[in-house]
Amino acid sequence: MTAPIDVSMPLPGAGFGATVRLGKPLSEEMPSGLPEALAKASGLLLIPGLGEITARPELLLALSRTFGPEVEDYRYTLTAHTSVHAAVPEIFLVSNIPPVSRPPPKRPEPPLTADGRLPVQYPHRLGWHTDQSYRRPPPDISLFYAVTPVPRDRGQTLFADGTRAYEALPAHLKQRVDGLVGIHMQPGRGRSRDAVLRGDTPRPLQPHERPQLQPVVRTHPVTGKKALYLCESGQMDWIEGPFVGMQPGPYGDGAALLDELMTHYTRPEFIYVHEWTQGDVVVWDNRCLIHTATWYDSDKEQRMMWRTTVRGNPGALYAGEKRSWIPEEVAAD
Ligand SMILES: [Fe+2]
Secondary structure, eight states: OOOOEEEEOSOTTSSSOEEEEESSOOOSSOOSSHHHHHHHTTTEEEEOOOGGGTTOTHHHHHHHHTTOSEEOOGGGTTOOGGGBOSSOTTOEEEESSTTTOOOOOOOOSSSSOTTSOOOOSTTTSOOOBOTTTTSSSOOOEEEEEEEEOOOTTSSOEEEEEHHHHHHTSOHHHHHHHTTOEEEEOOTTSSOSHHHHHHTOOOOOOOGGGSOEEEESEEEOTTTOOEEEOOOOGGGBOTTTOSBTTSOOSTTSHHHHHHHHHHHHHTOGGGEEEEOOOTTOEEEEETTTEEEEEOOOOTTTOOOEEEEEEEESOOOGGGTTOOOTTSOHHHHTO
């Protein structure tokens, strides 16, 4: 018998998401009902109190498998080996601790809003993205586990609800996004908005690194609901994009539309701010949410988080596609 789970909706201070409490500690026998809870909660679950994962990382992999048929093995996806867990290669390390040495995001300027709150809305808050949207088919779900979070008030993860943001779009914007296609790009290739504004020379791209087209409005394959699917500076292509059929580059009408959409998408009423506690697992659905990380003091604080990525159900649009991010010679093996 699987233990019943206790689900309470929504997440504190938000209009979506749910807190899930498992009836017993995590073991080989995985809880049931989690994917259904995720779909009901508009794609965001907090499962607190799973500190047992630190000593038994394979439990995070088993938990991830309850959400979909395939968990990415980072050994085979061109990931720096220093960011891959030594014993469970399906775990990606997000940490400022060497040898991972990933710096935290910059602090927003100014650090607080005029009324003293944590900035959440674009463009005061930046870095909004959905994981690996530069791949086709894109992944479905991410799990993020706090091994060593930093203290509260920093190092948070912010989520925006793409389903409600789409539903609340003013009519003129809804009309513009239906059928619109975004051009998504892996960060660090000299094609981000900032890189283009600086005049960086873009790196030559291998075929498997090329920008990928994604609909700005995605229909969720489980719930059937439409959601906005969009990133901003670092994860769109600012040379050919951000949108197909609109003026490209940071000063075009595509940029103006992206700014308008992203400002709407991240309005405070669509946001959940997660303050991390050791042992938390947060599960999010990349098909209908965006997220971003916040600053912490990397000189004084150490943070270690583990992420897994689940794929296999991107929707009918992607049916039968080859994976864009696997080089031909590897795909042929
Ligand atoms: Fe992410």
